[in-house]
Amino acid sequence: MNRFAELLDRLAYEPGRNNKLRLLTGYFREVGDPDRGYALAALTGALSFKHAKPALIRDLIAARTDEVLFGLSYDYVGDLSETVALMWPKAALAAHNNPPPPSLTEVVTTLRTLGKTELPKQLERWLDELDETGRWALLKLVTGSLRIGISARLAKTAAAALGDKDPHEIELIWPGLIPPYLDLFAWLEGRGDKPVNRDPAPFRPVMLAHAIEDGDFAGLDPADYIAEWKWDGIRVQAVAGRDERGHMTARLYSRTGEDITGSFPDLVPSLRLPGAIDGELLILRDGRVQSFNVLQQRLNRKVVSPKLIKEFPIHLRAYDLLGDDENDLRELPFAERRERLERFIAKLDDPRIDLSPTVPFDSWEALTAARADPASAGAGEDADAVEGVMLKRRDAPYLPGRPKGQWWKWKRDPHIIDAVLMYAQRGHGKRSSYYSDYTFGVWTETENGEELVPVGKAYFGFTDEELLQIDRFVRRNTTEKFGPVRHVVHEGDKGLVLEVAFEGLQRSPRHKSGVAMRFPRISRLRWDKPPREADRLETLEKMLKAEPAEIDV
Amino acid sequence: MRPQDILLPNAAGLCCKPGGFHIDPVRPVERAVITHGHSDHARAGHGAVLATQETLDMMRLRYGENFAGSTQAIRYGEEIRLGDVKVKFHPAGHVLGSAQIAVSCKDTCIVASGDYKDAPDPTCTPFELVPCDVFITEATFGLPVFRHGDASDEVKKLLASVALFPERAHLVGAYSLGKAQRVIKLLRQAGYDAPVYLHGAMETITHYYQSRGIDLGELKPVKGMKKAALAGTITLAPPSATSDLWTRRFPDPVTAFASGWMRVRARARQRGVELPLVISDHADWDGLTATIAATGAGEIWVTHGQEDALVHWCWSKGLKAQPLDLVGYGDEDESETPIQGEAEA
Numbered sequence: 092m093n094r095f096a097e098l099l100d101r102l103a104y105e106p107g108r109n110n111k112l113r114l115l116t117g118y119f120r121e122v123g124d125p126d127r128g129y130a131l132a133a134l135t136g137a138l139s140f141k142h143a144k145p146a147l148i149r150d151l152i153a154a155r156t157d158e159v160l161f162g163l164s165y166d167y168v169g170d171l172s173e174t175v176a177l178m179w180p181k182a183a184l185a186a187h188n189n190p191p192p193p194s195l196t197e198v199v200t201t202l203r204t205l206g207k208t209e210l211p212k213q214l215e216r217w218l219d220e221l222d223e224t225g226r227w228a229l230l231k232l233v234t235g236s237l238r239i240g241i242s243a244r245l246a247k248t249a250a251a252a253l254g255d256k257d258p259h260e261i262e263l264i265w266p267g268l269i270p271p272y273l274d275l276f277a278w279l280e281g282r283g284d285k286p287v288n289r290d291p292a293p294f295r296p297v298m299l300a301h302a303i304e305d306g307d308f309a310g311l312d313p314a315d316y317i318a319e320w321k322w323d324g325i326r327v328q329a330v331a332g333r334d335e336r337g338h339m340t341a342r343l344y345s346r347t348g349e350d351i352t353g354s355f356p357d358l359v360p361s362l363r364l365p366g367a368i369d370g371e372l373l374i375l376r377d378g379r380v381q382s383f384n385v386l387q388q389r390l391n392r393k394v395v396s397p398k399l400i401k402e403f404p405i406h407l408r409a410y411d412l413l414g415d416d417e418n419d420l421r422e423l424p425f426a427e428r429r430e431r432l433e434r435f436i437a438k439l440d441d442p443r444i445d446l447s448p449t450v451p452f453d454s455w456e457a458l459t460a461a462r463a464d465p466a467s468a469g470a471g472e473d474a475d476a477v478e479g480v481m482l483k484r485r486d487a488p489y490l491p492g493r494p495k496g497q498w499w500k501w502k503r504d505p506h507i508i509d510a511v512l513m514y515a516q517r518g519h520g521k522r523s524s525y526y527s528d529y530t531f532g533v534w535t536e537t538e539n540g541e542e543l544v545p546v547g548k549a550y551f552g553f554t555d556e557e558l559l560q561i562d563r564f565v566r567r568n569t570t571e572k573f574g575p576v577r578h579v580v581h582e583g584d585k586g587l588v589l590e591v592a593f594e595g596l597q598r599s600p601r602h603k604s605g606v607a608m609r610f611p612r613i614s615r616l617r618w619d620k621p622p623r624e625a626d627r628l629e630t631l632e633k634m635l636k637a638e639p640a641e642i643d644v
Numbered sequence: 645m646r647p648q649d650i651l652l653p654n655a656a657g658l659c660c661k662p663g664g665f666h667i668d669p670v671r672p673v674e675r676a677v678i679t680h681g682h683s684d685h686a687r688a689g690h691g692a693v694l695a696t697q698e699t700l701d702m703m704r705l706r707y708g709e710n711f712a713g714s715t716q717a718i719r720y721g722e723e724i725r726l727g728d729v730k731v732k733f734h735p736a737g738h739v740l741g742s743a744q745i746a747v748s749c750k751d752t753c754i755v756a757s758g759d760y761k762d763a764p765d766p767t768c769t770p771f772e773l774v775p776c777d778v779f780i781t782e783a784t785f786g787l788p789v790f791r792h793g794d795a796s797d798e799v800k801k802l803l804a805s806v807a808l809f810p811e812r813a814h815l816v817g818a819y820s821l822g823k824a825q826r827v828i829k830l831l832r833q834a835g836y837d838a839p840v841y842l843h844g845a846m847e848t849i850t851h852y853y854q855s856r857g858i859d860l861g862e863l864k865p866v867k868g869m870k871k872a873a874l875a876g877t878i879t880l881a882p883p884s885a886t887s888d889l890w891t892r893r894f895p896d897p898v899t900a901f902a903s904g905w906m907r908v909r910a911r912a913r914q915r916g917v918e919l920p921l922v923i924s925d926h927a928d929w930d931g932l933t934a935t936i937a938a939t940g941a942g943e944i945w946v947t948h949g950q951e952d953a954l955v956h957w958c959w960s961k962g963l964k965a966q967p968l969d970l971v972g973y974g975d976e977d978e979s980e981t982p983i984q985g986e987a988e989a
Contacts (some may be wrong), residue, residue: 101919103909104912104918106918107896110809113808113809157957157960160707161788163953163956167908167950168908169908177790177791180788223907334815365949511900517916519916523887524892
């Protein structure tokens with residue numbers, strides 16, 4: 092447990108992806124079975140046991156420490172698990188007996204079978220046996236809140252690196268694997284055969300598109316491509332299959348292979364035919380696709396209430412078919428898969444699942460026109476939910492990852508405004524010496540006259556060279572410092588104008604300006620533009636389409 | 645005699661009226677008795693200064709020859725009379741030359757411990773327990789969440805990281821007086837014998853430590869080094885420099901910080917530290933409480949830090965205790981700003 096705790100501790104501070112991978116792979120290499128398997132399970136969220144409630148942890152610490160001292164400490168540290176881990180006074184007995192600290196395997200296997208009434212005593216024993224970091228990791232584990240910035244995908248990638256394997260190979264067999272993954276590690280280390288996926292509804296690694304640039308069109312023949320609308324929803328894979336006993340299993344996966352079935356129980360009954368659909372998850376009301384803002388209100392909910400399901404009816408818009416019953420279609424050319432898909436959807440005949448229409452075109456000019464005005468090019472009333480077009484080669488097989496020249500995404504031009512840099516904050520990791528997080532604002536009329544009001548924050552979009560320029564500007568034009576934040580000069584004729592691109596706008600009571608941007612990034616530095624000519628809040632308000640008021644669910 | 649008739653805080657610091665001096669005054673006074681060389685305790689501009697030879701030397705290095713009207717050096721265990729009181733210096737184990745000051749008047753003895761730690765430190769004389777009637781303790785880490793553990797384990801953590809990332813430079817933020825030299829010494833004790841690189845602001849005090857017979861192995865200035873040549877190396881720098889422009893000369897640096905504050909994650913994250921090293925020159929909670937109990941003092945005065953918690957603890961043990969409101973002292977890790985010019989070195 093202490094070694095696993097050490098890993099979590101280090102990962103929690105490490106900002107760089109590659110360095111995180113190194114730490115993880117190093118751990119998998121160094122630590123034997125079955126501990127490393129349970130570690131992989133913990134990091135991928137594959138462990139299942141009843142989590143301890145914070146109240147239980149509070150009771151444990153209250154029994155051992157002074158209430159006032161705990162209060163002052165918790166106040167200072169700000170995190171319950173960490174406070175308890177740090178101030179836990181070991182029982183006098185433990186000092187004499189010195190039982191070895193538990194292994195991760197011991198903790199996980201014990202938690203699986205432990206009764207609720209036995210949990211407090213067991214936790215107490217472990218807390219006595221572990222060191223500070225060990226206690227912290229234990230408490231994070233048992234309360235089910237690791238939150239150390241590691242995705243399941245990253246953990247699998249690190250495991251794959253153990254055997255120089257493609258992480259996609261692990262994704263493919265992952266649904267059939269069970270912690271502590273002895274067969275997986277045996278295969279990765281060349282000691283065993285590749286585990287076979289017996290999952291009736293496995294995830295298939297997704298195929299991704301490249302963003303198309305103006306220069307790319309010259310080399311492309313319109314006749315080779317099929318175009319579709321690019322929907323502003325969530326890419327999912329809906330898979331259904333029969334197990335050995337003939338029972339149907341249906342699952343919904345995110346594009347990274349995360350099982351999100353639990354969040355969309357209302358879609359499961361519609362997945363009646365064995366097969367694997369690649370498509371977009373949308374909210375449909377009265378047959379109309381709602382904006383991403385609406386969909387967002389259905390995401391990341393702990394409880395999926397009947398009311399939520401009713402107010403936000405889920406819908407799957409299908410654009411590819413990867414498996415049809417027992418048949419793997421991924422080797423087939425896209426045009427053929429599309430035909431199979433059309434037949435599949437027709438046979439399914441379900442109001443919750445429909446076909447994403449193709450966009451007819453015979454020249455790039457025609458497609459440009461369609462993209463500029465989806466409403467009159469077939470998208471009709473759903474045009475607001477179209478964020479561009481997708482181009483897919485007719486002869487392309489379904490290849491995992493982002494293969495060159497097969498699929499292209501051609502987004503509509505993002506929204507752009509000119510805003511004024513107001514505050515800058517230092518970045519993290521490699522950027523820790525640079526002011527790389529920028530808060531920007533637009534003009535508005537207040538009781539104090541013309542003022543800049545912050546409307547967003549961006550920390551990417553600029554080149555390395557531009558980062559150096561902005562950093563220099565920030566350092567030379569700081570008016571005030573508040574901890575890590577610098578106030579940068581922003582007056583009518585003094586300051587830096589940033590061209591900010593973003594995907595959408597949303598009303599937000601949390602922001603002073605009342606609006607929040609989706610996916611804002613710095614697209615250009617406007618050294619040429621005096622701040623007074625930057626955009627105004629009214630411009631943003633005009634961009635705000637009338638969205639239905641947030642529904643309380 | 646009441647203890648507060650012997651020592652009482654005033655605007656300049658802790659004043660001893662019957663002795664006619666202040667301990668660690670924050671404003672210029674006629675006669676100052678100084679516990680140790682950190683800049684919040686040892687300031688320039690006093691009339692006469694009484695301190696250990698090391699503390700006087702460090703003040704001289706920091707402030708120049710004319711840092712005080714006159715100076716007098718005193719050894720550990722040496723007692724001298726000042727006015728109506730007797731003053732005796734005892735090792736505080738905080739940094740080289742640091743002292744606790746025992747002030748006795750008639751049958752009452754007060755120990756002003758300054759900053760202290762009871763943990764082992766190969767670069768200074770170990771803390772000495774001084775029985776007394778009133779014990780004045782710091783409370784920098786006066787919360788039960790602060791338990792520092794073994795500093796040599798933290799150095800092992802640093803060396804494990806250097807082994808794991810041989811192509812990256814490791815940049816260790818450490819206060820330039822005491823902490824830096826202790827970290828270097830601990831590295832040597834752990835068997836690390838490669839050169840250790842120093843930020844310019846580290847050089848003077850580190851060389852002074854060496855001149856006092858503390859073997860720190862091969863040290864090199866980082867200035868003038870090629871970026872690529874710093875891969876796999878360890879550099880000591882003032883904490884403020886590790887998040888500055890200065891770090892750009894290092895290949896993909898791992899930012900470490902050696903401080904007791906690193907025990908708390910939020911503190912480490914706030915500073916953008918990637919490798920927190922819990923190494924402190926102050927006593928941790930267990931050290932503070934054990935020391936307070938061991939002095940046998942019936943009355944405890946608590947200064948700079950988390951006074952509330954420590955005063956509460958004293959009360960719960962039946963000890964008379966009160967916070968002593970002294971201003972002007974901070975934790976050196978937090979307050980250090982490098983001297984201009986040195987920052988870019």
